[in-house]
Amino acid sequence: MKTTAALGLILVSLVSHAETPQQILKMYAPTGNAVRGEAVFRQKNTVNEKMPSCTSCHTENPINPGHHAITGKIIQPMAVAVNPERFTDSAKVEKWFGRNCKEVLGRACTPNEKADLIAYLSEVR
């Protein structure tokens, strides 16, 4: 019984600690627009020949697992619908926006672009 209570407490603390995609989206902008997010996701850029677009690694359909465009390493799907771990850790989200926007777009993404991308990847099915 004691153990169950302890386990319950641990679970509650874990749940309250995890962030939701909606909470993380709001750190960037009051709302996100999934249609605009999809456009950023598919947009072809010119700074990186091997990775012109988000889709270069994450595939045309974010429901599917992707492959790193250079190393071939499997990347788990970005869509929250099939991968509920996505967008639940704001530090991780910000780290990967930082790296990937710089690498693919050649600049930092704006807070609105980040909110739109989170909206798209949370809603896509």
Added chain:
Amino acid sequence: MKNLALLLSLSIALPALAERIPLPPNAPKSYQAECASCHMAYPPALLSAGDWKRVMERLDQHYGTDASLGIPQKQEISAFLERNAGNVWKPGISAQPARISQTPYFIRKHGEIPAKFWRDPRIKSAANCEACHRGASKGVFSEHDIAIPELRGD
């Protein structure tokens, strides 16, 4: 006596056949989180300490990518890699920039593989150990457990 000699020679030959190069169990979480998103968490024994040092000094130019890390993560990962690095006589010294696939050890082990296989979309890159070595993430690099049938050393 003969048996003993046989046993001795087997015990020397077997580790070479099994080709187990595991990730040390004390690998920091940051190694998996920071390095293994883009490529496998390479066992540190695959490069010498000097090679790892050179890799970690130029993370801003990491094989065409900016893989810069925060200072604490960089220090933790560097210390782990250098502490568990390969004996310089095993992997050998790599080219500049350091690449596991250019160590004498790697070249000797993969010398018979025709160039067209490296370009195969299932493999893509010599960085993609797991494309052929199914057990790579568990440290198993046996040539008898190759995922691509044409390449299996049966």
